[in-house]
Structure formats: structure tokens, C-alpha cells
Amino acid sequence: MSDIKTEIISVGTELLLGQIVNTNAAWISQRLADKGLSVYYHTVVGDNEHRLTSVFSEAEKRSDVIFITGGLGPTEDDLTREAFQNISDLPIIYDQATLTKMEQFFAKNNRKMTPNNRRQAHVFEGSTVLKNSVGIAPGIIVENDKKVWVFMPGVPREMKAIMTEEVMPFLSEKFKLDTVIRSRMLRFIGIGESQLEHELKELISNQTNPTIAPLASEGEVALRLTAKAKNTSEAEQLIDTVEHKITKIVGQYLYGYDEVNIEQKVLDLLKQNKLTIASAESLTGGAFASSIVDHQGSSVLFKGAAVVYHPYAKETALEIDSKLLSKHGTVSKECAEAMSSQVKKIYQSDIGISFTGVAGPDKIENQAVGTVYISICDKDNTFYTEKFQFNGDRKAVRNRAVKKAYEMFYYHLKV
Template sequence: MGNGVKAEIIAVGTELLLGQISNTNAQWISEKLALHGVNIFHHSVIGDNYDRLTSLFSLAQDRSDLVIVTGGLGPTDDDLTREAASEILKKPIFEDQETMRNIESYYEQNGQSMSPNNRKQARIFEGADILKNDVGMAPGMAVQKDETLWIFLPGVPREMKAIMEQSGFPYIQNTFPNQSPIFSRMLRFIGIGESQLEHELRDLISAQQNPTIAPLASNGEVAIRLTAKAESETKAKELVQATEQQIYERVGDFVYGYDEDSIEETVFKLLKEKNLSISAAESLTGGQFVERLVTLEGASSVCNGGVVCYAKSVKENLLEVPKLIISHYGTVSEACAVSMAVNVAKKLESKIGISFTGVAGPDEVEGQSAGTVYIGLYVDGESPFAKRFYINGDRDMVRTRAVKKGYELLYHHLKQKNY
């Protein structure tokens, strides 16, 4: 879809304006619509106020081909989306029997009694198509008014997504067919900074047209989104693949995955493929490295466990880091990181041991400045080593980025070796 379709998203709810919750719905819908080739021209957030709602809805009706409204369909008195839209769209509201039955059975199944105000959630516009809500009560609705298609959705993200995936996007596609499809792919990089990446690809980025090349930086890693438009999805895919190939030739060593991939998933697959087990000794990171690994299904096949060794005594007594190392080099040192990595692998009977020790901040420790991090790596049969990193940011950022660095170190080490 797309070339001529002007879309806007309206999020209704005073709590959004007060910053009590983030407007994640608009972000998600925009991202998905972009893949369908729909251009979003406006995002609005508006409180639960009848007069303001009617004036915004009236403006949207005049300027957009597609209006998606989230929120304000609930059972309470401040849920005013239906009433305000009814006035602007000149569509009376009635109680839909089938929706009412669904709501009643929802309460019966959960053994609860329904308060009368829940009847409000079964009220729909005359002439609207109902978009079924399989995970909640208020259904979505699609209404055509003159040249504009309106989609009304509940504000609960889980419900909104389920309705859009199941019926909303197909409905929009049927209403606005024959638009140029879009194909988008994300390349994920680790171990190269955003400025270095842009420097390596600067001629490609400045010559970009179709596909577009958009670098995006997040905590400790970088991504590039490639997006192409063409007369068919296959053609758009081919355009993306050609540019991807050029990028790969220059900086392919730093690409660890695509789209929704995470660095821990990529490392997990490598460990599995090479039949290696890992355990971690975590001082600075407090268990975050292992936590990220064990959230993945099947992690028990590669992860034996971890030791959170925050106190010096735990490093000495449980991990048996020699007292001499600690008294001579300190806990924030290469020697300590190496000893932690070797000993945790041996104690937890793993092929690989990884360790994290450092200064999260804000104060310095043992004369080492905040952001100093040592990551130790031991692979059975190889010489252990540790690397020092300086990480900027507050306590949380230092810890999160240290975990990312650990995965980066592992990824580059495992990738090159044939175990």
C-alpha cells in the first residue's frame, strides 16, 4: 500500500499526557504500517475530553485517508472515544448482541460477576465492521466515512496488537490495494561504533535512494535498517539484498544477526553448534550475563550456571581466587578476571568460563576510575586472557554494556575457532 495513503494515529488517554504510561502503541503501529507502504503524517496524543476529541477527530476526517484511534473504548465514564467519534462520523451507536454475549461469557469463564458499565464495551457504530478481540473484551471497529477509513482499537497494547495482526492490517490492505510494497531488513552489528560504521559506508549512505540506509544506535550495539519500495515484495527484497551484499563486503565481520536477533541468541546458537558449555563469574554485572542467556529456550544445554561474587570474600573463598592476586593486583584487575574465569569453568564443569569485574561507579575503587571493566575468558585447552574496557555512563549503563561486551568478546572468539 502507500503512495497516496495519508495516515494518522490518535492515542486517547489522559494518562498518556501525564507521562504515566508511554505511547508504545503508536510506535508499533507506525513501524508495521511502514512495512505495508503506508505513510504516517501525524501522531497525536489527546486527553479524555469530549470537546478536544471532537475537534481533533474532525480535523483528522478532513486531512487523512486512514485514521487509527487507540484507547478510550473502555467501560468507564471517561472513555469518550465512541461518543465523540459518533458525532463527527454521524454514525449512531448501538449495543451489539454478539459482542455483549462474548463479554458475558468472558466473565463467566473467569468466575466473576460483570458490573453494568461493561455493557458500554459492546457499543459499536452503525455500519461498522467488527474487528474481533480474542484476548480482551472491547472489539476493534472499522468505519468508512466519505473517503476516510477509521479504525478504532482498545488502548491495551496486547489487545490492540492481536486485533491489528488478525484483522486490522488485512482490512487496511483490502481498502487500499495496489500500493507499492515495502521490504525492510535490519542488520545488527557488534564491536563497531556508529561513527566508524557510517565512515565505512559513507558513500553508500550518501548515494542511497532505494533502498534507504538508516543507521540506528542502541545500548552497546548498532543496527542498519534497509528499506526498499518496489512493484512487488520480491523485487523490493532483491533491492535490499543487493545493498546488503555491498555492506557485507566492507563490514561483514561485525554483523551478528538480522531483524529481531539478539547477540545472546547468536552466541547461544554458536555454543550449541560447537557443543560447548559455559558458566560465568559475575562481580560487577550481578548475574545479568547468565540471566540473558537463560531467558532463551534450551539454554540448559549450554549454560551450567553462574556465581555472583560481589564481595571480595566470595571471590577468595568460593571461587578460590588466590589471596596473593587480590592483595597484589586488586579485584579490579586482569589477573583477578583471568583467575575468576578459569576457576568458575572448573568448579561448574564447563568448557568455557567468562568473568566480569570492574567499577560501576559513581566512585572509584582501588584507584580505578568508574567505568573500568575487565572481562576474562577461558576456553578449555587454551590460554585464558582478560581484556580491559572503559565504558561511559551511569551505573546501570556500565553494567548493561559490560554484559554486551562479554557477549561481543565471546562471539568474535567462538566465530573464528573450529572446536
């Protein structure tokens, strides 16, 4: 099978406005990858006939198979068919089987079928009409000028049914699909994107199959390994080989795969070690505690949190000596360690963790914005305390502090 270029066009002004998240394109891409088909473009376009026509015209020039979701409904702003007719000159006709199905649906539900509903039975002359087992509007496949156009409703449930039951069998037969695409995400923490790329420079420069794609996110980085092969087993073997080469170089930073995140990984380690924790939070304002309880099973390991933003709160809620705060300040190693020790004692947890610092916009105690102390008081009352200087606004500083705490926990617990 020669390389078939595919693209996905999602139609709907509501997608552009952010009122609806475009999950259709991601789902279709995953299904196509299962059959070894590469997606080259994702496009979102509003309900405007001129712009739709322009997007369709461009897609026709660059892709072999074009998937369109949305714009097949009964209202006047459903213009997908009209836009395609502008570039193909194909007549639009009624599909009698669809029309009959619609009439039966409305009669069964004791509803009057308005004239505009008939629009959903519009198909192109000579097209293949795709059955919709969970809705009314059919899908349509049009083969025109050596290009394949697949039109499906925008409703995810209906699109998925048509794609699974009708489109994939059609594509498998037409293109004799004999390859699969498989991806694996390797997740790293404690190493920056630039350092990771530098360490793996030779592997990345010489990548062929599988490909290696670095992906950065807040406080961590990932590598997506993607292989194309005749079957799943062969693709996985190709990925295994490259992963082994990667882990020989930077394996000490690898913490998980695919959908696993660092928060869940740390919680799993806490459970494995039968450890409980409590948090004392100043600048983070309870963000760490919130991130813990977002995960199922946190109740067995999380004892509680003390949000002690003001010095008075640190003195009263955590019983920290006012003389310590006067001498060292609230943004200090000494304060951070007193907080982690006291919260552990008060909540009777195995481990205490604390956050204190300056989120901004102004300095505190002559400490620069972004200065953060994070302290872990272990079950044997040993302190693991670090000072950081984070960049960004208040929200960014707080988020980075929480992420860094998970990094500290991970490396402390995995030994």
C-alpha cells in the same frame, strides 16, 4: 497508487501513565506496511474531549487515513465519538444490529445490560459499521471531507480481529493497494554508530529505495533497510542488493538479522561448538549469569556462576591466592585471569569468564570509576583479557561490561 499518508491515534489516559503498553500502534503499522501504506505519525492522547478534538483536527489536516483505537467503551470517559463529532458535525445514531447483538450477549450470560452499555452501539450517520467477531463494540469507518477515519476498540484482541477481517479488505478495495513495504534489520557489534555511518556515508546519502536507517542501542548498532515494491519478492531483491553493498564495506561486524540478539547468537555458537561455560563475577554481581539463563537451552552449556564481590569471597570461593590480590589488587588483569581460570576449574567447564572492576561511585584501589577487566580462559587455558573504561552510572557500567563480554565471546567463537 499515489502516496497515502496514514497516522495512528491511540486513546487512553492509561497509555500515558504507562499502565498499559501501546502495542496496538506497532501492530497496525506492521499490517499497513504489508500493503505498502506508510505511517507518518503515532499519537497517544488521554481521555479528554478538548485534547482529543485538537488531535483529531490536526490529523485531519495532514493525513489521508486516520486510525483511532480506544475510547469507544460504555463509560463517560470514552469520548472518541464526541471528539470526532466536534470536528465533523456528523450525527451520532444507534446501530440496531449492534444493539441487538449486545442485548443477546447479556441475556445469554444472564447479566443485566446497564443503560451506559448502549453507548457502544453509537455510530456516525452514514458510516460503515465494522463487525467485531470477538467482542461487542463495533468498529466504524467514516469517509468525511475526502479523509478516511477508522475507529476501533482499544482491546488488542478486538482491534486485531476488526483490522484483519474488515479494515484491510476495505482499504485494499478502496485504494487498489498494489505495493508492499518490507524491512530487514542488520545487526552489528564491535563498531560504533558514528563509525558505521561514516563507513556507509555514500550509501546513506544516496539512499532512495530501499532506505537505510541507523539505529543505536546499548553496545551495538543496527541498520534498518526498508523497501517498497509491487510484491514481496521484488522488495526482498531490492533489500538484498543494498545489503550486499553494505556487507562489502562493514560485513565483518554483522552478526545477525531482525529479532536475533547477540546473547542468543553467542549461545548458538557455544552449542554448535559443544562448549560449556562458567562465570566469576565481581562488579557485575551475577548479571552475566542472569542474561545466560534468560534464554532457553542454557542448561546444556552453562555450568554455574560464582558471585565474588569481596576479596575474601575471591580467596575462599575461587581459591585465589591472597598474595596475588595483595600484589596486583582485585581490579587488575592478574585478578581477572585468576578468576576466569579458577571458575573454569571449579565448575569443570570448557570456558571460564570473569568480570572485575569499579562500578562506582568511588574509586577502588586508586582505579577510576568505569575501569573494567574481562577475562576469558579458553578450553586450552589460553587467556583473552581486555581492559575497558566505560562511562555512566553503576548500572550503565555493569550493563556495558556484560554486553562487551558477549562481543568478546562472539569474535572469539566465530573464527
